[in-house]
Amino acid sequence: MQYGIVVDSGCDLTHLNPTSQPIHFDRVPLKLDIGEKVFIDDFNLDIEAYMKEMYAYKGKTGSAAPSPQAWLDAFEKSDYVFAISITSTLSGSYSSAKTACDMFKEQYPNKKIHLIDSLSAGPEITLIVQKLASYIESGMDFETICEHIEAYQKHTHLLFVLKSLDNFIKNGRVSKVKGTIAGLLGIKLLGIASDQGDLELLQKCRGKLTAYENLKDEMLARGYKGGKVIIAHCFAPELAKFLSDILHELFPNCSVEIMPTSGLCSYYAEQGGILVGFES
Numbered sequence: 001m002q003y004g005i006v007v008d009s010g011c012d013l014t015h016l017n018p019t020s021q022p023i024h025f026d027r028v029p030l031k032l033d034i035g036e037k038v039f040i041d042d043f044n045l046d047i048e049a050y051m052k053e054m055y056a057y058k059g060k061t062g063s064a065a066p067s068p069q070a071w072l073d074a075f076e077k078s079d080y081v082f083a084i085s086i087t088s089t090l091s092g093s094y095s096s097a098k099t100a101c102d103m104f105k106e107q108y109p110n111k112k113i114h115l116i117d118s119l120s121a122g123p124e125i126t127l128i129v130q131k132l133a134s135y136i137e138s139g140m141d142f143e144t145i146c147e148h149i150e151a152y153q154k155h156t157h158l159l160f161v162l163k164s165l166d167n168f169i170k171n172g173r174v175s176k177v178k179g180t181i182a183g184l185l186g187i188k189l190l191g192i193a194s195d196q197g198d199l200e201l202l203q204k205c206r207g208k209l210t211a212y213e214n215l216k217d218e219m220l221a222r223g224y225k226g227g228k229v230i231i232a233h234c235f236a237p238e239l240a241k242f243l244s245d246i247l248h249e250l251f252p253n254c255s256v257e258i259m260p261t262s263g264l265c266s267y268y269a270e271q272g273g274i275l276v277g278f279e280s
Contacts, residue, residue, distance in 0.1 A: 011086075041264050068096045190218065232259050
C-alpha cells in the first residue's frame with residue numbers, strides 16, 4: 001500500500017529521502033499576491049525574485065489558501081495519507097484540507113487519511129513530516145502512527161526571530177504601533193507559536209546578537225535537551241549557522257538541519273528572519 005505525506009507550502013521541506021520503502025511526498029501550494037499579480041508557492045518559485053518584487057511594491061500583498069480540490073488531487077496519489085497544514089490561525093489552508101479529507105473519505109472508503117493542524121509553520125512542520133516518515137519506515141500500522149504522531153507533536157515547538165513585522169501588520173497579525181516601534185528602533189522580535197497555534201511575541205531584543213542568545217534560552221526553558229533542531233532562514237544563512245554553533249556548544253551531538261524558507265514563510269519572516277523548530 002502506498003503511503004503519502006501531504007503538506008501545504010507553510011512547510012519549507014522540498015523532498016523526502018526514504019530508505020526502506022517509498023513514501024509519496026507532496027506540497028500543496030498557497031498563492032502569494034502582490035497587487036494583481038499572483039505567485040504560486042510551489043517548488044519552482046524563484047523566492048529571491050518574488051521577495052524583490054514584494055519589497056518594491058507599495059500596495060497590498062497577501063496570501064491565499066489552496067482549494068479543497070488541490071488538496072484532494074494530492075491525497076488521491078496514495079492509499080494511506082497523512083496531511084499537515086500550516087496553523088489554522090494564520091491561514092484557511094487547514095479548513096480547505098478538512099473539506100478535502102471529507103471528500104476523500106466519501107470517494108475512497110477503502111483508503112485512510114489523517115489530518116493534522118500543525119498549530120505552527122515552517123520547521124516545526126518539517127519535524128513532524130520527518131518523524132512521520134520514520135514511523136512509516138519502521139513498519140508501524142496506520143492507526144499506531146496516528147497515535148504516535150499526535151503524541152510527538154506535543155513535544156515540538158517553534159520559536160522565531162524577525163527583523164521586520166511589515167507583512168504581519170498588513171495582514172492584521174500584530175498591531176501597527178508595535179510593528180512601527182520595532183522597525184524604528186532596530187529591535188529584533190523574538191516570538192513563539194503558542195499551543196493554540198497563534199504566533200505571539202515574547203521579547204523585544206536590542207543588540208546585534210542578543211535575540212539569538214535569548215532564543216537559545218527560550219529553547220532551554222521549554223525543555224530542549226539536545227534533540228533534533230531545524231533552522232529555516234530567509235536569506236540569512238550566516239545567522240542560522242551562528243545559532244547552530246551556539247546549540248552545538250551546549251549539546252555537541254545535537255542534530256541541527258538548516259534550510260531556506262518557502263515562499264510563504266519568507267513572506268512572513270522577511271529578509272533576515274529565522275525560524276527554529278525543535279524537540280523537547
